Amino acid sequence: MFVRKTALAATVLAAGMAGATVPAAAATDILIGGGAVTGVYYQVALQACAIINKQAADKLNCVGRPALGSVFNVNAVSRGLLDFGVAQSDANYNAWSGAADWDGKKVENLRSVFSVHPETVLLVTRKETGIKSVEDLKGKTVNIGNPGSGQRGNAMDVLDLYGINPDSDLNAQGLQQGEASRALVDSKIDAFFYTVGNPSAAIEDPANSTEIDLINVNSDAIKKFVGERPYYVMTSIPANTYRGVDHPTETYAVKATMITSSDVSEDTVYTFVKTFFENFDAFKASNAAFRDLEPKQMLEGLTAPLHPGAEKYYKEKGWM
Template sequence: MRLLILLLCATLLAACSRGPTPETLQSDLQQRLQQVFPASLLSLDQLQRRGSANDANAPDGEKRLVVYFDATLKVEQDQDFGAWDSPGVASLVTALGAGPRGLSGIQSGGNRAGDLLKVHGSLIYREQQGSWQAVVPQGFTAPRAAQSGEGGNSKRETLVNAISTALNLGPGGTSPQERKAIDDELERALSNIRSRLSRLESGYPLAGGPPAGQYARFAQALTELLKKQGVSVRALNTEGGLDNLRMLRRGEVVAALSQSDAAYAAVHGIGPFQNDGPDLRLRVIANLYPEPVHVLVNAKSELQDIADLRGKRVNIGQPGSASRLTALAVLTAHGLQPKDLAAAAELDLQQALSALRDNQLDALIQVIGAPADSIRAASETVDLRLLPLTEAAISRLQQQHPGSFAFNLPQGTYPQQKDPVATLAVSSMLLTDDQLTVREVENLVRLLFSQDNQWLQYGSIQGAQLSPKNALLDLGVPLHSGAEKALQPEPVPAN
């Protein structure tokens, strides 16, 4: 019995001591934080190791462990972690290997000195010559978004059939012009009826994005957040930003997520909306968060800038996505067209990352809020590097591609990213038209930008980047009067 107890104790000791020591873990965490943030901004107040597990994604022949920990960070000076132009929540979750729900204490509108941030994070270690070395923070793979709203709305067909029957019973002498007028008015009425019924019975229908995409995740977080406030939103899975704008125009939803450049194209009837004509009813509720252009290559690649993509295999994104629209503009600004590439692939981001890892692609271009979960997760198995856009190309894009703006992707946004990367960004926008009343939009905006919102707890890093000061930045699309009432300061009465 005594021997059995001794063996059990030895086994437990071995399990507890497996991997780096607590001192090594603490040193590595402090080093990673200081690579991204000034040393005077954050201090490691408490740290407790929470076990380890073999890394299932370890390369062949390598022994790697995922080491889990709980930590408390103290904010030593005032800091807005949701700011667009400096390291913030994106760099923080990446440095600590945390999912959005693994970080708490971030305050909308900024944190104050003395605030405490709670972290449940993880680092991946590799055993090398008898010691453990930190390799990379663990990535984050979000669960697939809920499938709400897939499959269409049968109520629409019922209403269409009823209206068609009414038209067929109309006066036989109705002229084509009169019938055209009736059709137009009935289509408008049908749209209003469907929207009102949907809001009454199922909540606000919102065009999100592909089920595994970032728009769908943000839409789901928004749904959960507003539900707490008594507002029901029904997030629909769609093909992406361009599809969302067309759904909004057809009256199939009352709100939509899309990129600022795509919204500009829609309201002016240019680019992919040239055949549709200007959408004069389109209105923006607010800018939400930046979506930088990511041009990713293998870190070992010899590619150094966008011009080097000539004759290479490049993923430009899926048809119907707003990201593809921007990717093509980025290539054009650097003197490239799809025909100049060895291949212009049309994969989704997850597929493109896998192809890049397996050497089936040389690069990919993606417009997405940072940090993108798929890119973080892929960084566990392949070293990735971001290519910068040239200053001249960024300047041309800002002039020729309205809705875009120069952007520096802050250091530490992704593993191994030691410096800021010059790129272009667009804004993720929440859009509507005249279906929503001034009161509805005003209420929605106030809830969106409430300082009590805990976006990270609803699974959205991008939600934590919402800020009233950026909500009206370079819109390029008419602002809904309800949003104007909620966001623009009240005029100061004259004395």
């Protein structure tokens, strides 16, 4: 468990000294959980901490770490194992509503901080597999994501909506994304699902080593499913976003969201948010997935209540 720093006690270091200097209060430690090291969630945590540690080191000491994904991060934030985490908007909605992984167990202390980039539900394969549609996954070895990840939930939804049983219709794997990307190149799996902002190194890397393809996830059942849920939207990945994929790919998307707990102090969240947005250009420049972000739009798609510390800053800026 991450140990917080506390204010140092004033001490007298030696008898006979004319006086002793009282040390300043130590910075508050904060821990942010991201996702797989090859994914954009980890970059959100890493780059946010880089800004905090450069611009507010006297107040906050920030560590961004890899983590197992949305479900894990929501639960870890709720239990105080993480101060902040990055999670999909659908996971936040379900946690706050007491649905899906949290059926009947609403996460009462979950709070939103800001949304980040849109994330598309992608199905990636090697061209040589002959997979041209979701239906073609039957009989194949497919990574659906590690337990505790939002992508696994998305993969299960897609398979269900296409009438595919992951237990009997395919050889489902539960690899973390870094392993899945390597496994695709090594022909150990035929395809993988991944929910991620674009472009993603987890897809660029295999595209540079083998011929890949992106498969449409756009059936009538998918469109109906998306239309009934406020945290989803249909979208398209432009042609040539990834090497060798020369056609647009239709699918749906969620939004990555920075979350925290009501147990984290208002002052800590306010300082975090203020420092982040006052140095926002540095964040946008840190990853291609962030380049089109606009601060006011990052208050959209939040499915748990805003933390008071974040709300205070947004009201000061006139954003709400």
